[in-house]
Amino acid sequence: MSLALPPLPESPDLSFSALRAAYAAGETVSARMQxxxxxxxxxxxxxxxxxxxxxxxxxxxxxxxxxADATQLPLFGIPFAVKDNIDVAGIPTTAACPEFSYIPKVSATVVQRLLDAGAILIGKTNLDQFATGLVGVRSPYGVPSSVFSREHVSGGSSSGSAVAVAAGAVSFSLGTDTAGSGRVPAAFNNIVGYKPTRGMLSGAGMVPACRSLDTVSVFALNCSDGWEVMSLAAGRDAADPLSRTALPVGLPKRLRIGVPRMDQREFFGDTTAEVAYAAALDRLAKMGELVEFDFAPFSETAALLYEGPWVAERLEATQQLLRDNPNAIEPAVRSIVEKGLRYSAVDAHRGYTHLATLRAKVAPTWAACDVIALPTAPTHYRIDAVRADPVRLNSHLGTYTNFANLLDLCALAVPSSMRPDGLPFGITFFAPAWHDAALAKLGDRYHRESALPCGGTPHALPSASSRFEWPAQPGSIRLAVVGAHLDGMPLNHELTERAGRLVRDCESAPQYRLYALPGTVPPKPGMQRVAEGGVALKLQVWELSAAAFGDFVSRIPAPLGIGSVVLDDGEVVKGFLCEAIALQGAQDISEFGGWRAYVASLTCT
Structure with a gap:
């Protein structure tokens, strides 16, 4: 029997939309923080x-x-917390080891970007020491439990970061994720956990666990808030040689969702979790086609993280302490980092060759699936059980997480349901690198259909405030396309060949009419803005560099041209418009609401 805790009835609503509404109504940040x-x-x-x-x-x-001027600060008055292996200037960084503690002079890049955006720091959070663990019990600073049960682990290593969000202490928090530390705590506390593509968020100012695989992660109450933080924190950083330039990728409308074969689904005897995952699959089947895949190479890859030469990277932060004061390291953590002493450079090269082989084995999965959806954790252990068997049970919790960074995947953990015993159950969506925004949109849809409250609070999910798109690149231009340049249409290659990237699918403001232009090859529509009788048209927004945009526009044939198009949310971007003279006698197809629907109607007749 679980010591289930009731929702916190007095917990403040810390969703971004609730805080912004309060500030817009005249409440001060001072009053809210008090x-x-x-x-x-x-x-x-x-x-x-x-x-x-x-x-x-x-x-x-x-x-x-x-x-300050709130209009210039996108995170104005939004409270947040930082895992205590990430630097904040003037505040000790301990990595949950007092003997390791130091006071940094500058903040980690991601922290500084969020502070510059107007966020307000509340504190540094507890963690499994040196970010080594998925349980949250390996800290001399105490053991926070799940907000849903005093007996059950909070998940780790980003234990305090998840608990702070779920308990209504902050709107979002930063964690880190090497093996699942940004996902398992999210699942155990009914919140969202973003594990970005490696290098999307700068690692400068982060105590390394396994530096080549580490990522800063983001916990939030909902996908919309979390993506906004991700967007503001992202970007190349000269201080981090492992940071990367984003190459955003979208997902198709007809989604193929990968799930492990039935015989490969492991829950370590937890039939409640097994039933919860089966229920999740029933919901996912309504969102796309479920495709079974071979989980074996993913599982084999996961084993490399603690049974291969990557363990040696954990010595980067701990080697001197291990030599000079080994008893300062928590026993379970010490047993892991000591393994790093066994490996040679030859072992490292063999490990990378083995990983390349496994990546090749995994490749067919991504040919058959657009995303995969797994339980975030196969079970939820009690604190006393983990203390009695710290390594084996911790390993179990990494069954569906440890492979992600080794395979260069992005991932998003989202709440799925509440179990009959009062504990939360979550799933994680995975996709290859740079599908982060697409996963955010998918995760938001799934989360909203769960009808769960936010974390351990009684507050319902707010309306989504994010458009789940990548931030505009410096010097880029956004272009609305409505016809033959849509993805999957004959002229889309003119955008992709110029390194154009899809920003989002949306609609125009209800101010336009659409016409099928006669005699065009390939067939094209003409869009015209009208004073009255306009409708909203489905379109896509793409982004091109200024040079690519100029080259693209120079090749547009009459009667089409580029003007300004108003979108459904009021944003104005460049877009295709048509000369009025070419519309004389053209078929008005506005009733279809967009070019795809019109083209589809032709194939049905």
């Missing part, structure tokens, strides 16, 4: 924290924000 700090003092597990900023420091920041 109330929030009172809530944290009385209602939030103190073991979630390693360091909380003094109240006077938080209030000083709040007063400074009250005097």
């Amino acid at each position: 109330d929030l700090l009172d809530h944290i003092d009385t209602r939030v597990d103190p073991l979630a924290w390693i360091y909380r900023l003094p109240r006077e420091d938080v209030m000083a920041r709040a007063r400074a924000l009250d005097a």
Whole structure:
């Protein structure tokens, strides 16, 4: 029997939309932070924290924000927390090891970007020491539990970061993810956990666990808020040689969702989790085609993380401490990092060759599936069970997570359901690198259909505020296309050949009419803005560099041209418009709402 905890009835609604509405109505950041700090003092597990900023420091920041121009700060007055293996200037970084503690002079790049956007830091959170573990019990600063049960683990290593969000202490938090540390705690606390493509978020200012595989991760109450944080924090960073330039990729409309073969689904005897996953698959079957795939090469890849030469990378942060003061390292963590001493450079080269072989074995899965959907964790262990068997049970929790960074995948953990025993169950969507925005959109749809409250609070999911698109690249131009340049249409190659990237599918404002232009090869529509009688038309927004846009526009034949198109949310982008003279006698196809529907109607007749 679980010691299930009820939702926190007095927990503040910290969704971005709720806070923005409060500020727009005249509430000050100071007043909101005063109330929030009172809530944290009385209602939030103190073991979630390693360091909380003094109240006077938080209030000083709040007063400074009250005097600032909120319109220039996208995260104005949004409270957040940072896992204590990520640097914040002037505040100790411990990685949950007091003997390792140091005070950085500068903040991690991601932290500074969020502060510059107007977010307000509340504190540094607890973790499995040196970010080594998926359980949340390997810390000398105490063991925070899941917000749903005092007996069950919070998940790790980003334990405190997840608990702080789920308990209504902050709107979002930063964690890290090497083996699943940004996903398992999300599942165990009914929140969203983003594990971005490696290099999307800078690792500068992060204590390394396995530096070639580490990513900063983001916890949030919902996908929309989390994606907004990801977008603001992302970008190349000269201070991090492993940061990468984004190459965004979308997902097709007819989604193929990969699921492991029935005989490869492992829940370690937890039939409740097995039933919850089966229910999740029933929901997913309504969102796309379920395709069974061979999970064996994924599982074999996962084993490399702790049974291969990548363990040696964990010595980067711990080697001196292991030599000079080994007892300062938590026993289960020490048993893992000591394995790194066994490996040679030859072992490392063999490991990379083996990984290349496994990536080749995994490739057919991505030919057959657009995304895969797995349980975030196969079961949810009690704290006392993990303490009694710390390594084996921790390993079980990584069954569906450990392979992600080795295979260069992005992942998004989302809540799925509440189990009969009062514990949350979550699933994770995976896709190859740079599908992050597409996963965010998919995860948001799935999360909303779950009808779950946010974290451990009673608050319902707010309306999505994010468009789930990548931030505009410097010097780029966005272009609305409505006809033959849509993805899958005959002229789409003119965009992709110029490195154009799809930003989003959307609609125009209801101010346009659409016509089928006679005699065009391939067939094309003409769009015209009208003073009255306009409709909203389905279109796509693409992004091109300024040079590519200029080259593209120079090749557009009459009667088409480029003007300004108003989108359904009021944004104005460049887009195709047609000369009025060419529309005389052309068929008005506005009733179809878009070119795809019109083309489809021709094949049906």
